[in-house]
Amino acid sequence: MKLEILTKNDHQQLHNEIIAKIRDLINNKNLEPGDKLPSERMLSERFEVSRGNVRETIQKLEFYGILKSKPQSGTFVADIGLVAMNGMIDDILALEDPDFKSLVETRILLELKTVRLAAKRRTNDDLEKIETALESYKKKVLNNEDAVQEDLLFHLAIAQACRNSTINRMMLIITPEIINNFEKYHVCDKNQGPKRIKEHQDIFNAIKDQNTQKAKEMMKVHFNELYKYCYNI
Amino acid sequence: MKLEILTKNDHQQLHNEIIAKIRDLINNKNLEPGDKLPSERMLSERFEVSRGNVRETIQKLEFYGILKSKPQSGTFVADIGLVAMNGMIDDILALEDPDFKSLVETRILLELKTVRLAAKRRTNDDLEKIETALESYKKKVLNNEDAVQEDLLFHLAIAQACRNSTINRMMLIITPEIINNFEKYHVCDKNQGPKRIKEHQDIFNAIKDQNTQKAKEMMKVHFNELYKYCYNI
DNA sequence: TATGAAAAATTGGTTAACCAGATTGGTTTA
DNA sequence: TAAACCAATCTGGTTAACCAATTTTTCATA
Secondary structure, three states: OOOOOOOHHHHHHHHHHHHHHHHHHHHHOOOOOOOEOOOHHHHHHHHOOOHHHHHHHHHHHHHOOOEEEEOOOEEEEOOOOHHHHHHHHHHHHHOOOOOHHHHHHHHHHHHHHHHHHHHHHOOHHHHHHHHHHHHHHHHHHHOOOOOHHHHHHHHHHHHHHOOOHHHHHHHHHHHHHHHHHHHHHOOOOHHHHHHHHHHHHHHHHHHHOOOHHHHHHHHHHHHHHHHHHHHHO | OOOOOOOHHHHHHHHHHHHHHHHHHHHHOOOOOOOEOOOHHHHHHHHOOOHHHHHHHHHHHHHOOOEEEEOOOEEEEOOOOHHHHHHHHHHHHHOOOOOHHHHHHHHHHHHHHHHHHHHHHOOHHHHHHHHHHHHHHHHHHHOOOOOHHHHHHHHHHHHHHOOOHHHHHHHHHHHHHHHHHHHHHOOOOHHHHHHHHHHHHHHHHHHHOOOHHHHHHHHHHHHHHHHHHHHHO
């Protein structure tokens, strides 16, 4: 068997092809939720791909809750029903790579929520961590140094204080993609140090006072330029 | 070397230990962004784990944009800075498993946004897909059949119409977890068929009329009981 | 000494072989 | 007849061997 090294994109495309084949297999064989899929070896032979590729694809479908592997037993169709399964797989296959606009739109949505929840739920410990992040940020900016990282950590500290593990996870997922795009498009203008410091300080104060409405408003102000940038581009 | 089969939890814990060790390594050796990590073989030997475990962990950190593997070359520290890297890794290590409340809270947040965006941006094609999903849902409910899947697909069709790939991806991530928890806690009460149909119909009409405000309101009404259930529990 | 080509070592990616637990079918026994 | 047991087989998980691209080293030559 020939050996090929695939790029990330090739990989994704191959996974999608295998996903479609698994879906067709389930539909053609009239497999019900809870039924066992053919073994990884059988699938790799039938689809004419390596067993590793089959395993990776199954893991992806497990991530989305569509399949369920049991060690030394087999891979099973999850209990979400065939209609839902078909719909979700179609959605997964149609997923596009995230564009900058959708990333920013999502970040704003998430952060307007995290800041409100943080204002409501923050413990004193949370508050201390946010303040520490704020101070590091201020220090860098006042020294005229690049403070992108400290900026980011301030926002992540707020996310942690919101006490919602799902939102927190999503913030972590989009953060690196945001950073990369920021660098690519040079979004951050450096000459607004004092203004940015005040915005961060206002957000912090609102969280400290547990003023949820104010916290949201201040975050909105903070995102104002990013918002405009994103929708004018 | 002894062979062990690990549960999902053991795996996550092992990954977290390796992540912490990689972080310490980067800090102790003063590796800068762009620098090369020791090879996978070296790491597996030093950490006394299998190379497979090292590879899985590196892939996880790649997913969060912290490392970057180059084939036949090495694994590199990404260009996000040491401070940000340490902060993000700490966040990743502190991530808890999603609880039901955080899932519902996030779902409501996302869907109040998707419905507004869908009302604004939906194409005629999107509208047709949503209507198809609605009709399947109605049919099932009127026949007194279980319609959880069709309910779900209606909401996913709206998510697709919102034209934001990032939000769409997040909806797909939380959907199976929502389903599992719904089943576990028996959230869905079956005796509200006509009421639920009307709520879905109202949402659809608002999207059709491109009335963003109304769409949001109707979705809020639709989530009202779930909201109460979630915050009273 | 500088340079360039070739070979040796190193790398992440890939495949194949192996492992132990789970399943299954047939046989035996109460 | 049915229940219990055992061995052969099948399963996903794991490890080790292998591959080809890359990087580093070496050494002959200008």
